[in-house]
Structure formats: C-alpha cells, structure tokens
Amino acid sequence: MKRHTTSLAAFICFVVASALCAGNAYAVDFGLTLSNDSELSGGGGGLSLSQVDDAALWLSLPIGASSSIYASAVYEFSGDFTYLPSYSDSVRWYSITAGRVEWEGFVGLSDSMGLGWSVGRIPLQDYSGRVLNGLLDGATVRLSVGQAVVSAAAAYTGLTFKDDAPILIDADDESAWSDDDAIFAPRRLLASVGLRLVEVVPFHDLGLDGWAQFDLDTAGEAVTNTQYAEPFIEGRVARAIRWRLWGAAEFGQDPGLFYGMAAGARVRLTAPELAGLRVTASCVWAGGDYDGDGAMRAFKPITAGSLSSVAGTMFTDALGASLDASVVPARGLTLGAGCAANFRPNVDGEPAYLGFELTGRADYKPAGDVTLTVEGGCFAPNGAADPEASVEWLAAASATLRL
Amino acid sequence: MMKRCILTAAMLVAVASAAMAATLNATVVEIAGKVEYQLPGKGWKPAKVGDSLPKGTIVSTGFKSTVLLKVGPSTVTVKPITRLSLEEILQSESGTQTQLFLMAGRVKAEVTPQAGSPVEFQVKSPTATASVRGTGFEFDGTNLLVEHGAVQLRAPHGMTRYVRNGEFSYVATNGSVTSPAAVSPEGGLERVDELIDQADSDSRVDVQLGGAIDVTTPTATVIITIQ
Numbered sequence: 138m139k140r141h142t143t144s145l146a147a148f149i150c151f152v153v154a155s156a157l158c159a160g161n162a163y164a165v166d167f168g169l170t171l172s173n174d175s176e177l178s179g180g181g182g183g184l185s186l187s188q189v190d191d192a193a194l195w196l197s198l199p200i201g202a203s204s205s206i207y208a209s210a211v212y213e214f215s216g217d218f219t220y221l222p223s224y225s226d227s228v229r230w231y232s233i234t235a236g237r238v239e240w241e242g243f244v245g246l247s248d249s250m251g252l253g254w255s256v257g258r259i260p261l262q263d264y265s266g267r268v269l270n271g272l273l274d275g276a277t278v279r280l281s282v283g284q285a286v287v288s289a290a291a292a293y294t295g296l297t298f299k300d301d302a303p304i305l306i307d308a309d310d311e312s313a314w315s316d317d318d319a320i321f322a323p324r325r326l327l328a329s330v331g332l333r334l335v336e337v338v339p340f341h342d343l344g345l346d347g348w349a350q351f352d353l354d355t356a357g358e359a360v361t362n363t364q365y366a367e368p369f370i371e372g373r374v375a376r377a378i379r380w381r382l383w384g385a386a387e388f389g390q391d392p393g394l395f396y397g398m399a400a401g402a403r404v405r406l407t408a409p410e411l412a413g414l415r416v417t418a419s420c421v422w423a424g425g426d427y428d429g430d431g432a433m434r435a436f437k438p439i440t441a442g443s444l445s446s447v448a449g450t451m452f453t454d455a456l457g458a459s460l461d462a463s464v465v466p467a468r469g470l471t472l473g474a475g476c477a478a479n480f481r482p483n484v485d486g487e488p489a490y491l492g493f494e495l496t497g498r499a500d501y502k503p504a505g506d507v508t509l510t511v512e513g514g515c516f517a518p519n520g521a522a523d524p525e526a527s528v529e530w531l532a533a534a535s536a537t538l539r540l
Numbered sequence: 541m542m543k544r545c546i547l548t549a550a551m552l553v554a555v556a557s558a559a560m561a562a563t564l565n566a567t568v569v570e571i572a573g574k575v576e577y578q579l580p581g582k583g584w585k586p587a588k589v590g591d592s593l594p595k596g597t598i599v600s601t602g603f604k605s606t607v608l609l610k611v612g613p614s615t616v617t618v619k620p621i622t623r624l625s626l627e628e629i630l631q632s633e634s635g636t637q638t639q640l641f642l643m644a645g646r647v648k649a650e651v652t653p654q655a656g657s658p659v660e661f662q663v664k665s666p667t668a669t670a671s672v673r674g675t676g677f678e679f680d681g682t683n684l685l686v687e688h689g690a691v692q693l694r695a696p697h698g699m700t701r702y703v704r705n706g707e708f709s710y711v712a713t714n715g716s717v718t719s720p721a722a723v724s725p726e727g728g729l730e731r732v733d734e735l736i737d738q739a740d741s742d743s744r745v746d747v748q749l750g751g752a753i754d755v756t757t758p759t760a761t762v763i764i765t766i767q
Contacts, residue, residue, distance in 0.1 A: 205713075243715045251697030253714040281715050283698040335699055335717070342719070376706055376722045379742060405742070409706065409724035505733065 167196040172537040180516075180529035184221040190214045193236050204242025204254075211236040234298065237272060253279040261292055261327070264346045264369045265383045265401055267421065267452055269439040271302040275327065288331040295324035295353070305441045306350070307391065309357035324353040327439065341372030350439050363389040363437065379405045387436055397436035398424040399452075413465030418458075425454030427484050445477040445494045447531045448516040455491075456480040469502040475514075481522075492518035492526070506539040564629040564636075565592040566611045573605025573620070599624045601645070612636040614661055619646040627664070635659055646680040646729060651689075678728045683710040685735065687725045693717050708735045 170193040177186050195209035216228040235258050243253040256276040263269045275292025294302050302322040304310050313319040328351075333344035346367040352360045364387070371381035380403065387397040401421040408414040421444065423436040435454040444450045444457035456479070463473035475496045483489035496514030503509070511534050518526035568575075568591040575587040580596035587607060593599065600623045601607055609616045611629055613636055618624050622645025630637045640647070642665040651661040651672050661672050665681045675689030684693050688705040695711050703709045707720035721739040729735070 241713065243713060245697045245715075247697070249698035251695075251715040255714075279714055279716075281695075281697055281699055284700070286699070286716060336701055340702065371719070373720070376704060379719075379722075407722040407742070409722055413724070 165196060165198040167194070169194050169540045170537065171540070172535065174533065174535040176531065176533040178529070178531040179221075181527040182222060183219070185217065185219040187218075188214075188216050195236070200240070200242075203244045204240060206240050208238045208257075209236035210234070232298075249283050251281045253281070261290060261329075263329075263348055263365070263385075264331075264344065264367055265385070265421075267399065267401060267423075267438055267442060268346075268348055268365050268367060268385055269327070270442065271297065271440050273297055273302060273327070277329075284335045284337055286331075286333045286335065288329070288333075290327070290329040292327040293324070294322045294327065297322045299323075303441045304439060306363065306437050306439070307352070307357075307359045307361040309354055309359055312357075325439070326351040326353055338372070340374075341370060343370050344368070348439065359391050361389060361391040363387055363439070365439075377407055379407065385436070389434075389437075393432075395432050395434045397434050399436045399438075411464075413463075413471075415463050417461045419461075420456070420458045421452065422456045423453045425482050425484075427482055444479050445516070446475075446496050446512075447494050447514045447529055448477075448479055448492060448518075449529075450479045450481075450491060454481060456482075463498075471498075471500040473498040473500075488519055488522040490519045491522050492516055508535075508537040510535045562631045563595055564612055564631050565594050566597070566609045566616075566626055566629060567592055568607060569610050569615070570606075570608035572607070574602035575605055575607040575618075576600050593626055595626055595628060597626045598643075599626070611638050611640075613659055614638060614649060614651045616640065616650075617648040619648065621645050622647065638662065639664065641665070642681065646678065648676075648678040648728065650676045680729055680732075683729055683732050683735065684708065685723070685725060685729055708739055710736060710739065 170191070172191045172193075174189045175186070176188070177184075179185070191211055191213050193209050193211045195207065197205060197207045199205045211234055213232050213234075214230060215232075216226060218224075218226045237258060237260065239255055239257040239259050241253070241255040243251060245251045254277065258272055258274050259277065261269060261271060261273050261275060261277070271294075273292040273294055274296050275290060277288060277290040279286055279288045294304060299314060299319060299322040303314070304323045304325060305314060310323045313323055327348065329346065329348045331344065331346045333342055335342050337343060346369070347365065348367070349362070349364040351362050354360070365385050366388075367383060367385040369381065369383035371379070373379050382402045384400040385398070387399070389395045389397070399422060401419065403417060403419040406414075406416045423438075424433070425435045426433060437453055442452045444452055444455055445459065450457070457477060458480075459475060459477035461473060461475035463471055465471050477494040477496075479491040479494070480489045481491055494514060494516040496512065498512040499510070501509045513530070513532040515528055515530040517528050520526065568587050568589055571587055571589055576584045577587050577591070577593055577600070578584045578598045579594065584600070587599070593609070599607060599609070599618055601618050601620055603620055605620050607618045609618065611626070612631060616624075623643040624645070624647060625641040625643065627639040627641050628637060637660045639662045642663050647663060649661060649663060649672065651659055663679065672689065672691055675691055676687040677689070677691055678685045678687070684691065684703055685708045686703045686705055690702055690704045692700050693703050693709050693711075694700045695715055695717050697715055699715070699717050701709060701717045701720060703720045706722055706725060708723045709718050709720040711717055718739050719742065721735070721742040723735055723738050
C-alpha cells in the first residue's frame with residue numbers, strides 16, 4: 138500500500154509540475170468530491186450494513202491546444218458490518234489510490250479524419266458493458282474517418298483493486314477472489330479493436346467490438362485466454378423510441394478450445410413532455426453449458442456482473458428481463474421504479490424461473506454540486522427453484538458533494 | 541465591335557444581378573438589458589428598437605441582455621454575452637441568403653421558409669457553421685438543440701448525425717457527434733448540463749461502473765449543414 142501511495146504522490150507531483158512548466162497553471166481546474174454510500178441489506182434472517190466513504194481530489198488541465206490531463210486520487214473508508222445472525226465486521230480504515238487518471242486528446246488529421254486518444258487509468262468497456270466494464274490501466278485510440286470510427290485499446294488489470302475489476306474466468310480467479318490477502322485483480326492483458334459506422338443506415342449505427350484477454354498468471358492451475366466478437370446495432374425509430382441489439386461470441390483456450398454465447402436487447406420509450414417519462418425494457422442472455430459436454434460452455438465475460446440490483450444472479454448461464462420507468466416530476470428530482478425476472482436454463486428439468494425483483498429509486502440534485510440518492514428493492518425467489526432461498530432486500534442511500 | 545458587345549452584355553448582367561440581389565438590413569425588434577452595435581468603421585452605440593443594421597454591423601450583448609433581430613424572413617435572438625457580426629443579408633430571385641458570424645456566445649435562430657422563395661441561413665463561428673432552412677434551433681458552437689425541423693450536425697472531421705425536432709446532440713471531446721437524445725426544448729441551452737446528462741444516459745450502457753467516471757465536458761467544434 139505504501140508503495141502504491143508513493144507512486145501516486147509522485148504522479149500527482151509530476152502532473153502539477155508539468156502544468157506549471159507548460160505555463161498552463163492559470164487553466165488548472167481542481168476540486169474535491171466527497172461521497173457516502175450506505176447500504177442495508179437482509180435476507181434469510183441476516184442483516185448487514187455496508188458503508189463506503191470517499192474523498193476524491195481531482196485536477197484537470199489542458200496540455201497544448203488539443204489534449205488535457207485529468208488526474209484524481211481517492212481516499213476511501215469502507216466497512217462491512219454483519220449484525221445477524223452474529224456480529225462481525227470488516228473495516229478498511231483507509232485506502233489511497235488513483236482514481237481516473239487520463240491524458241486524452243483529439244487532433245484533426247484532415248477535413249474528414251481525426252485521431253483521438255486516451256492514456257492512463259481510464260474507463261474501458263465493450264459496447265454492451267457486459268463483457269468488460271472497469272477502470273483499468275491502459276490506452277485507447279480512435280480514428281474517425283467520415284462516418285466510420287475505428288478504435289483500438291490495450292489494458293492491464295493487475296494494478297486494479299479486485300473489487301473494481303471482478304475477473305472470474307477460471308478457477309485461479311475464483312481462488313483469488315475469495316482470498317482476503319489478494320488485493321489486486323488477476324493479471325490479465327486486454328486488447329481490443331472496434332468499428333462503428335455512424336448512421337450509415339438512417340438514424341442507426343452498426344458496429345463490431347472485438348476484445349481479447351490473455352492470462353498472465355501462468356503459475357496457477359489454469360491459463361485461460363478468451364476472445365469476444367460483439368456485433369451491435371442501435372438507433373432511433375421516430376423521436377421517442379430508441380433500441381439496441383447486440384450479440385457476443387466468446388472463444389477460449391485453456392488449452393482446450395471452447396466457446397460461449399451471449400446477447401442483449403433494449404427498447405427505450407422517451408416522452409420528455411410527460412414529466413420526462415422514460416420507459417426501458419431490456420433483456421440479456423448469457424449462454425450455459427447446456428449438455429455438459431462438447432465445446433460449448435457457460436459464457437464468461439472478462440469482468441463479472443450481476444443480472445439485477447438485489448439478486449445475486451450472475452451474468453453467466455442465465456437470462457434476465459427487466460422493465461424500468463422513470464419520471465422527472467420537478468427539476469432536479471428523478472423518481473424511478475423497475476421490475477426484473479431472472480431465469481436459468483431448465484436442461485435438467487429444474488424450474489427455469491429464479492425469481493422476481495422490484496426496485497425503486499429517487500435521485501435529487503438540489504444544486505449542481507449536490508446529489509442525493511435513495512434506493513431500495515427486494516427479490517422474491519422461486520421456492521421451487523431453490524427451496525433454501527428467501528426474500529432478499531436492500532435499502533441504500535448515497536450523497537455526493539462536489540467542491 | 542465584338543469587344544464592345546461583350547462589355548455591354550457583361551454590364552447588363554451585372555446591373556441585372558445587382559437589381560435581383562438587393563442587400564437587406566437587419567432590424568432591432570426587442571431589447572432587454574445592455575445591447576450595443578458598431579456600424580462598419582464607426583464607434584459603439586446603444587441599440588434601440590427599430591434601428592436598422594446594415595451588413596458589417598457587429599452586435600454585442602452584456603450580462604442578462606438579449607436582442608431580437610429580424611433578418612430578412614428570419615429572426616435571431618442574440619443571447620447574453622454574445623458578439624455577432626452581420627456578414628451578409630441578400631434578397632434575390634433565388635431567395636434570401638443570410639450569413640452571420642458568431643464571434644462568441646450563443647444565438648437562437650428561427651428560420652421561416654417562404655413559399656417559392658428559399659431561405660438560406662448560416663451562422664458561422666471561428667470553428668463552426670450552422671446552416672439551416674425552415675428550422676428553429678439553438679446553437680453555441682458545440683451543443684445543438686433543435687426545436688423544430690431537422691439539422692445535420694457535422695463534426696469538424698466528418699462525422700455527421702441528423703438531429704430532429706425535440707432532440708439534442710453535442711460534439712464530444714473525442715470528436716464524435718453523440719447520438720441525439722429526445723429532450724424537452726423548454727429552457728433551451730440554458731440547462732445544457734441537464735441536456736448532456738440526458739444524452740449521455742441514453743447512450744450509456746446498462747451496467748454502471750460506479751462513481752469513478754466523470755462525464756467529460758465537450759469542447760470540440762461543430763458544423764451544421766442543411767438536411
């Protein structure tokens with residue numbers, strides 16, 4: 138941790154010194170963001186409280202005419218307190234780490250061509266956000282040529298906290314995930330290429346995302362490399378309706394060859410004149426190892442994610458359907474409610490329906506620098522699918538102040 | 541003899557063209573707050589309702605000040621802290637052509653099509669040009685809010701998207717034009733942060749990363765051309 142903190146301090150000093158040397162001190166923008174997230178959850182007689190407090194110091198400054206640097210350092214306190222069935226706690230009094238640290242820029246190469254880049258600890262995700270979604274150390278470049286955007290990215294996961302990049306691809310990853318001594322995510326090298334064609338079909342974009350992860354932990358039980366091809370289409374039908382459809386094919390080697398499939402769709406109805414009404418219906422599916430044999434296996438994304446907010450159903454070998462609605466009854470206030478149902482394949486004759494979830498959410502921004510959020514929900518499992526499962530619930534509140 | 545005929549013909553064409561393409565003036569219709577203008581080669585003077593502003597005039601508005609100009613068949617609301625130059629206002633047989641140069645600030649344009657007389661309306665800026673026909677829109681050089689009609693929003697390096705009535709789009713720092721979001725035009729670009737939030741939430745993936753990512757502030761330039 139000390140080494141990490143020292144590196145961070147050195148980096149921030151470097152950024153400030155660079156700004157001063159570049160004569161851009163007058164343009165430096167900086168601030169402090171304070172946030173608190175508290176979460177009370179229960180289920181099956183259990184009751185626990187989770188709390189995370191962050192203080193993020195950030196700085197932003199232009200570098201030349203076509204690029205800028207954004208750097209942030211985050212202090213975090215986190216605590217997990219289990220009250221029932223017996224009290225225990227797990228408190229991390231402090232962690233200091235780099236938040237988003239990014240050098241980004243864009244230059245025009247000609248009247249119809251531009252090159253953008255982003256380097257540092259940057260947000261990376263695939264088109265759907267279901268294959269990869271994390272703040273990782275790496276770089277991206279984007280070449281815009283008319284209506285086409287070609288992109289490429291590379292990243293490394295080994296310096297990211299494992300909570301921030303939940304990689305659960307093979308047995309080694311699962312061991313590391315459950316090992317309290319393991320702080321960082323499994324070491325993987327990520328690479329990506331992508332193509333997006335903007336409105337080549339009227340009001341619609343087409344594209345293809347390609348991602349690959351290479352397992353650098355060669356000392357473990359398994360070395361698992363996977364690649365993903367993800368075609369997508371998204372667009373507008375009239376003013377009010379937006380839709381998107383994507384699919385993902387996973388190819389892997391461990392060292393045997395295997396593959397998996399996933400897909401998703403979303404339709405959104407937007408009616409700004411009706412108190413900002415927005416209704417979203419979505420469905421995502423991640424394939425499973427249906428016959429227990431052969432090359433097809435359960436789809437494993439690079440970073441794991443859950444199907445819904447309360448239930449712990451992971452996005453692998455499962456299907457989720459959801460309907461959400463939100464309105465803006467007053468300026469700065471957004472109210473939302475949603476429901477979701479989770480399913481799994483019933484290849485063994487077991488019930489496919491896993492349960493139903495209801496959620497509610499209120500966001501309030503009394504001022505541009507203050508955000509308050511209250512949300513809650515419950516998941517009612519299908520007793521026939523899991524007789525031991527009980528109703529799970531969650532209530533959360535968060536507050537963010539930007540200074 | 542031949543030279544004389546050609547010269548005569550050229551003069552006739554020039555005279556006819558001049559007669560057909562008459563230069564119009566803009567007229568000050570409404571004023572709120574402090575508004576000044578500078579006629580070509582002259583000093584600044586306060587604007588009054590009814591003032592006629594010829595080609596080359598520079599209009600300047602102060603804090604909380606606006607001025608409504610009638611420019612040919614169109615109207616332009618010059619928003620606070622804006623400096624605008626009237627480059628060209630022509631009426632010809634082929635229609636009305638208007639060119640404005642937005643040095644700084646924001647304008648709201650209402651371009652009214654006329655039967656049998658096309659209207660070409662352009663707002664240029666140091667980094668962008670807005671050119672519309674039969675459209676109402678608000679534009680600040682990066683963010684575009686279309687109230688009615690349709691506009692083609694073009695980034696400096698080629699990417700274009702159609703933005704239709706009741707939609708908002710902007711050019712992101714990476715040079716791309718964001719997918720237009722359906723929004724309420726009420727409030728205009730005064731609430732640009734909310735509009736950007738809405739546009740971003742429309743294009744955002746369903747799986748959220750948490751609070752570590754900040755929405756980037758757009759700084760790129762745009763060109764808007766006629767649909």
